[in-house]
Amino acid sequence: MQSEFRYLSYPQEVIFAPGVLARLSEAVDRSGWQRLLLCTSHSLQANGQVDSLKSALGGRLVGMFDRVQPHVQDMQVDEVLALAVAHEIDAVIGMGGGSPIGMAKAVSYAFGTAFPAAQPSLPIIAIPTTYAGSEMTAVYGMTHTHETPPRKVTVNDPKIAPKLVIYDPGLTLALPPPLTASTGINALAHCIEALYSVTRHPLSTAAALSGIRHISGALFRCYQAGNNLEARTEMFIGSHLAGLSLASVSMGLHHGLCHVLGGTANVPHGIANSIILPHAIRFNADVTAPQLLPAAEALGISVNGISPMVAMDALAQKVFELIGRMNVPQRLRDAGVALKESDLPSLAQLAFQNRTVQNNPKPITEPAQIETLLRNAW
Numbered sequence: 001m002q003s004e005f006r007y008l009s010y011p012q013e014v015i016f017a018p019g020v021l022a023r024l025s026e027a028v029d030r031s032g033w034q035r036l037l038l039c040t041s042h043s044l045q046a047n048g049q050v051d052s053l054k055s056a057l058g059g060r061l062v063g064m065f066d067r068v069q070p071h072v073q074d075m076q077v078d079e080v081l082a083l084a085v086a087h088e089i090d091a092v093i094g095m096g097g098g099s100p101i102g103m104a105k106a107v108s109y110a111f112g113t114a115f116p117a118a119q120p121s122l123p124i125i126a127i128p129t130t131y132a133g134s135e136m137t138a139v140y141g142m143t144h145t146h147e148t149p150p151r152k153v154t155v156n157d158p159k160i161a162p163k164l165v166i167y168d169p170g171l172t173l174a175l176p177p178p179l180t181a182s183t184g185i186n187a188l189a190h191c192i193e194a195l196y197s198v199t200r201h202p203l204s205t206a207a208a209l210s211g212i213r214h215i216s217g218a219l220f221r222c223y224q225a226g227n228n229l230e231a232r233t234e235m236f237i238g239s240h241l242a243g244l245s246l247a248s249v250s251m252g253l254h255h256g257l258c259h260v261l262g263g264t265a266n267v268p269h270g271i272a273n274s275i276i277l278p279h280a281i282r283f284n285a286d287v288t289a290p291q292l293l294p295a296a297e298a299l300g301i302s303v304n305g306i307s308p309m310v311a312m313d314a315l316a317q318k319v320f321e322l323i324g325r326m327n328v329p330q331r332l333r334d335a336g337v338a339l340k341e342s343d344l345p346s347l348a349q350l351a352f353q354n355r356t357v358q359n360n361p362k363p364i365t366e367p368a369q370i371e372t373l374l375r376n377a378w
């Protein structure tokens, strides 16, 4: 039991309802925003979701950047900031996965740095279409492309917590099975790391456990039948709870390592999460088993009569098998990027310097521990 805790929460309006995107203008008008800039990616143009947003917002949408690349690239942030200034916007929308929402946060932060007198700083509207959960947090990662190797750096600031979050489960019906699976595992990873976070508190624990129950009940069904609105709705509630649990606690080895694999080796975020999660669970098991036993139960493992370490092994195996059943790569060598086994020591070294990794509940005292994990995942 946590007998002492401290956390920040943010003023956010969260609206969750099938079809709510069509009523977005009501919420925007309540806040008095009149000139909006959209950050999104090509797939959302292609599947018609950008058109739905345009018709919901009418003349309020004054600009758009629809080329957001994964892992928020610093050069693109400069481009979007210039658009924001040129269009004299009063709010920025991130619609899509974690990357467009991260871009909206990065632009808001850059705007606040460029114009410190602007009050309030540029508010963010987040409209997620994957299960990454960024819409609920006050953090983004940005890849510094000029560094060798490129490095993803996170920025935390309460001002970049999205002010308005719109969950329309209909927007996820078109999410292809591989992205459904891998971003769904990302949501599961938020819950797992929130449960054993060194800064966990009663609310984060409750959100994480409830999130795991929803994800456990819905993720595979969404993967099998993407157009099942009931399953999509349950999964979106799960990813909302996962994002909520993530928002107020520090993450650990798993998330820090995934950032390094994404920013430096270009592994897609959901795939990095899927490959690393079973190994992170095993790595931490001797310290975190008491916190993860309810997670194992929520995923259908009977923990009665077995030792906590056996239960943790079963949990890691269950996650590994779920990933395999959804045809997501289970090994780093299959991640689909130009990563070599000989790169693992330098990635371990980078991860060792990562602040998030250093917040892991089980102390990490040398890069060799991370290198062993990476070799197990290779």
Ligand code: NAD
Residues within 6 Å of the ligand: 041, 042, 043, 044, 047, 069, 070, 071, 072, 096, 097, 098, 099, 100, 102, 129, 130, 131, 132, 133, 134, 135, 137, 138, 139, 140, 141, 171, 172, 173, 174, 175, 176, 179, 183, 186, 246, 262, 269, 270
């Ligand atoms: P992403 O945003 O990079 O999107 C991956 C792909 O999914 C893109 O090609 C996109 O066009 C496509 N896509 C998204 N929604 C779609 C839909 N409905 N239909 C069809 N295609 C769709 O990937 P992601 O996994 O959602 O987000 C990963 C990024 O978010 C990483 O940069 C990660 O670091 C960040 N992230 C941040 C937080 C946070 O709290 N700040 C949390 C989780 C992830």
